[in-house]
Amino acid sequence: MVCLQDALQVKEVELPNRIVFPPIQTRLATGEGEVTDDLLEHYVRRSQGLGLLILEHGYVSRQGRMGRKELGIHDDALLEGLTQFTRRIHALKTPLVIQVNHGGALSKKEVTGKQPLAPSPMREAKELTYDEAEIIIDDFRRSTERAVKSGFDGVELHGAHGFLLNQFFSPLTNRRRDKYGGSLQNRMRFPLEVVERVKEQVGGKLLLYRxxxxxxxxxxxxxEDAMVFARRLVEAGVDVIDVSGGICGSRPSTLQGIQGFFIPQAQKIKAVVNVPIIGVGGIVNPQYANQLIQKKQVDLVAVGRVLLKDPEWAQKALATLSKTC
Ligand SMILES: Cc1cc2nc3c(=O)[nH]c(=O)nc-3n(C[C@H](O)[C@H](O)[C@H](O)COP(=O)(O)O)c2cc1C
Structure with a gap:
């Protein structure tokens, strides 16, 4: 029987166990999006005992940025700091990927100096053109290239929580009537184009999609739409699907207090694809996390806020479980 502490090989990357630290923004970068000592220390403290660290979202272009101290991956000048980051975490034997993101309509004009872009007009954002879509797809590609150059074991595309890729997929935010909107087929098109383009850069490393x-x-x-989309993502080359939800944020208030609040969705997606699935949502208990793996409900378990509070949660969980599993 497979347990939480068992390794998982995904392509050329061996994950030492099934515990994932999901992307959690810290706002500890500089105003230019660079890695700081505080950011590094924050992650060093939480990396021991993890199977995989997913570094918080880095913006792929200035126009896709949402906050002043957000981490960036939009410029070659950031490579040095990112390389130091991966060396330090790899020294702890923890594999790591970086989440890459574009805020779309949630980008802030007061931060970027530019009008935000989105699939359809929303808040301050204007509908993006085909030329602008092409530039953004290439920004994702170049950011992925930077991630691989800096030593990350891959990237995670941020397709959840109401940011640009999610804005294309969701009928609530995509009201286009062209090839990028309307039918499910069309709403999947832009994220799939991004996947196809970044895939060229990933090689044997990992491409995750949240x-x-x-x-x-x-x-x-x-x-049901997400199940169709997940199949298409895998056909396009995604190696791991990280199942979250909530277009207005990752921790919908109605679900708080429920352990494993996005696990039912993760299970449904796992049933239709043949790549590892990450499940998330309010997980606090190592035994519960272990059961999710043992019962094959998911392949990897993400534990976010609990690891923020207790940086040693993963090590303690492994120690407790080694007696039972
Ligand atoms: C402060 C904070 C920042 C977050 N930042 C991100 C992020 O950058 N990208 C992302 O995909 N999710 C982000 N999330 C969502 C988490 O990755 C996770 O899905 C969520 O917290 C639910 O898991 P948990 O109950 O184990 O914390 C954030 C959550 C919190 C609390």
Whole structure:
């Protein structure tokens, strides 16, 4: 029987166990998006005992940025800091990928100096043109190239929580009537084009996609659409699907207090694809996390806020479970 502490080989990367630290923004970067000592220390403290660290989202272009101290991966000048980061975490024998993101309509004009772009007009954002879509796809490609050059074991595309890729997929935010909007087929098109382009850069490393599997809204994305999308993502070359949801944020208030709040969606997606699945949502208990693996509900378990509070949670969980599993 497979347990939480068992390794998982994904392509050329061996994950030493099934515990994932999901991307959690710290706002500890400099105003230019560079890695700082504080950011590095924050992750060093939490990396021991992990199977995989997913570094918080880095913005792929200035226009896709949302906050002043957000981490960036939009410029070659950031390579040095990112390389130091990966060396330090690899020294702890922890594999790591970086989440790459574009805020779309959630980007902030007061931070970027530019009008935000989105699939359809929303807040301050204007509908993006085909030329602008092409530039953004290439920004994702170049950011992935930087991630690989800096020594990350791969990238995670941020397709959840209401940011640009999720804005294309969700019928709540995509009201286009061209090839990028309307039918499910068309709403998947832009994220799939991004996947195809970044795939060229990833090689034997990992391409993860964080999917917004459920908008938790009657006319938003439903899990059935996400299952179709997940299959397409895998066909396009995604190696791991990280199942989250909530178009207005990752921790919908209605789900708080429920351990494993996006596990039902993760299980449904796992049933239709043949790549490892990460499950997330309010997980606090090592035995519960272990059961998710033993019962094959998911392949990897992400534990976010608990690891923020207790940086040694993963090490303690492994020690407790080694007696039982
Ligand atoms: C402060 C904070 C920042 C977050 N930043 C990100 C992020 O950069 N990217 C992302 O995909 N999710 C982000 N999340 C969501 C987490 O990755 C995770 O899905 C969520 O916290 C639920 O897991 P948990 O209950 O184990 O914390 C963030 C969550 C918190 C609390």
């Amino acid at each position: 999917i917004g599997s459920d908008d938790l809204h009657p006319t938003g994305t439903q899990i």
